[in-house]
Amino acid sequence: MITAENIVKSYHGEQVLKGVSLTVEDGEFVSIMGESGSGKSTLLSILGGFLTPDGGRVLWDGTPLSSLTEARLFALRSTRLGFVFQFFRLVPTLRVRDNMLLPATLGGRVGADTEDYLSELVDRLQLGHLLGKYPTELSGGQCQRVAIVRALVYRPETVILDEPTGALDSGMEGRVMALLRHVNEKEGTTVIQVTHSQAVAAYGRRLIRLSDGEICG
């Protein structure tokens, strides 16, 4: 269970999040929508512990993120949390396959089981021919799918995705969303995603609207 309590965050004196509170139960599939610049990415970063809020706190299963040591926080990222950044953020010096296995490797989770799951995910998102390439040789949509595989391959309890289908065509969008739903239903993974598209948001079971740094409905 992830709980955010009264999160406040400002950049250069300008408040981006103005006291956001929300709770996501285990196994939920939550979609967050809102205008561009409304603070969605900022909120996700704070939930994932990549940013510290100016006020309020984030609890994972009742443990505040701020109380974790750096080592525990890093361990959390490579075991319990999968995160897909808005701009994918692949390591340019690693081949696609190495990028996909990076958190899994760091978390010490690479085994025959992971390899099988990796090939399953790669097949589902049609990435098989790209495994030996470097990210710079990929299109935006391909990078996005690589980032999604990277977040899922070590079967984290929670995946947080920032506009996971922003760079995809509708066919591929359907495949990705079907995968997320499958993961959510079959593996019980908690999914939190940000999207602009009504159709994509509809895959989730709860919708949160963010407007001007506050939750409305």
Added chain:
Amino acid sequence: MKLFYKHLFTSIRRRWGQPLILVLTLLLSVLVTAMAFGLSASLKNETALRQSAAYGKADLTVSIGAGSTTRFLLSEDATALLGEECRIAGLYELPLLLGEQTVLGGAADLNAYGAVFPLRFIAYGEITEASLGEVALITHRLAKEQGLSVGDPLSVTVLGRRATYTVAGITDVSFAGSYDVLLDITAVTRAIAAGSPFLSAIGDDFRPAGTLYVDLPEGLAPEEAASRLSASPLFADKSIVTVGSHVATFSAIGTVDRIVTVIILLTAVLGAAVTFCCFSILSSQRSEENAVFMAAGARRLWLDLSQYAEILLYFAVGAPLGLLLARPALSLLVGLAGFVYSPAVLTAGGILSALLIQLGVALLSVTAFLLLRRRRGGGGRHRRLLPLALAAALPLLAVLALCLPPSARFPLGIVSFLFLFLFIFTLTPPLFRTVLRWVTLLLERRGKRRGRPVAPSLYYALKNTEAVALLQNSARLVAVLLSILILTAYLLVSTFGFLGTLRGLFCGEYTVSGGTARCYERIASCESVDRVNRIYLSSVTLGEGRPCHALAADAPEALAEELNVPLLPRGDEVVISGELSRELSLREGDTVALRVGDRTLTLTVAAIARLGTPMLVFDCAHHGIPYNMLLVAGKEGASPAVLRQELAAATSAELAGVLPTEELFALRTEMVEIYVAAAVALLMAATVFSVVGLGDNLWESYRSRREEMALYAASGMAARTVRRMKAAEVAVTLLFALLVALLATVIGAALMQFALSVMHDVLLNFLRY
């Protein structure tokens, strides 16, 4: 287009690190090249002036040798044969003891000396006919070292007796090119007379000499004069040499130009490597801007041309600064190298050549960069072909080296070295990537067995290094630099090893130069003397003008074991070194001409030996060439002080100079050490700049990847592991560069053989006797 250049300036101003290094590199390349040319010109000038100092106006020298039946020469005898018009300076070499220090001195009839040798005084006092026997002329160098000025007393031990002279003149250069003190000969005859009733009976008119310097009048050819002298029984057993042939053996070894070529080659290689790497960094820094320009319709050609404009701009800044510094730097170097006669000479031709060479190198390295970069975008086939083609070229060069005549070997060796460096430079990155891939695969396989990779910091460091061009750039820069340094170190070690071999030529604690047969007998009968040998050591010319050095000895034990001479040649036999045999294609049993002074001997090669130097051993006595040096070894357990005293006593009435071998050697090799130091200093300067370039390369490989490092953290890599990963990247890069450099050294060492023989010639040239 104009906008583009404006952008270029802005970008240089914003990121000035690489431009600064490029300017400095070009500055240094131009500086070192100009200095190399300047050094060559100055050295030639110095050599010419040194020769004129050593021989003055003399056309002919006559000296006694160990084969001589008399102990001295008299200039009157020569005047009687050659006519009153010729001027003759007789000089008599005298090692002087100044406290504990041995100083080379000479004695001459000062009036006659002044007629043949130019005397340029810095300071002088009054000298009268009456005071001639009490005065000493000294060099500026000695005056400074001993704190002496005109009028001061100079206490020395001459031929075993203490005497005090008054400093009457200080000159800027040494006497006859090698002596620091010049006494009037009457001072010496008086000293000897004290112990010899024969000499005291003759009185002050007796002016003996070890060497006569003869200035012939117009119309009398040196050869004619030489034959006239040797026809007389007075001079038949003396060594008569025309100054022309002295000079020929001295300067025939035109190796200075070769050293200059090597220095220029090294700076060019380092400069090109640094330029290439800087451009790689610049282009990676600007890749996005350039992409935007391309998208906005800028043509590839413009971008390429702008790179040339950029290097020209840096050159325009760096080169003049380099030239500006060249003059003071050269003066400093010339001063350090102990040039006495010549100032720093920087010719317009040298400056122009330096500019053109380095400009060419700069433009070539930019061209190479542009070509390689374009290829990176296109098919990978060429990239693999280039190193292969280079690899094929190396054995081809080796085969050529074996087939071509010796004269063509030097340029060929230079070309081979260029190829070697080009080879390292182009082959290092692809080889590095391949090795990295193997190692990671190996780690992965091991990791699979254990369930997790061995160490994530190392594992990802290897993966990163495989992809980061800057690290591979660093690897090749380090590989080139290290191989240059290792090869230079090898050269230095071999130089000092070679000096050690030369030291082996003097197999005894003391050397006695100019000792006669009687002197030899007197030394042999000394209590503390274990053994005394006569040897001959001189510059000669073998075959069709190969200058080398010749050694002869009266007994095998005079040749040190280190020399590896298998047999002492007798009669017409000659033992030559492997180098000479290879160069002149001589085998055992072949006959070869040997020019010694003005004579030509026909000898048969009896053996080829590993002398360690381009040298030969022959039987000088058989050909009537007198030995010119005695080597004295003391008895085991004999006190050095007693031995020295005995030797001094034995030679006191002889015209012979006794010198501890160590001192002789130190005096003669001083120059070599100075040159080695100068070469090392130049190389160090170049190294410092490459290291700056390298440090910058490595730093840039961090700076440009800060975000990536953040990504590792975002994926759950601990900060400590990230730091370790960065360190491992650098360590892996340097380690690989070291491996490549070692490999290159093995190949280079083979190519180096040519450089070594060149070096040995140079060293032998400095070691005159």
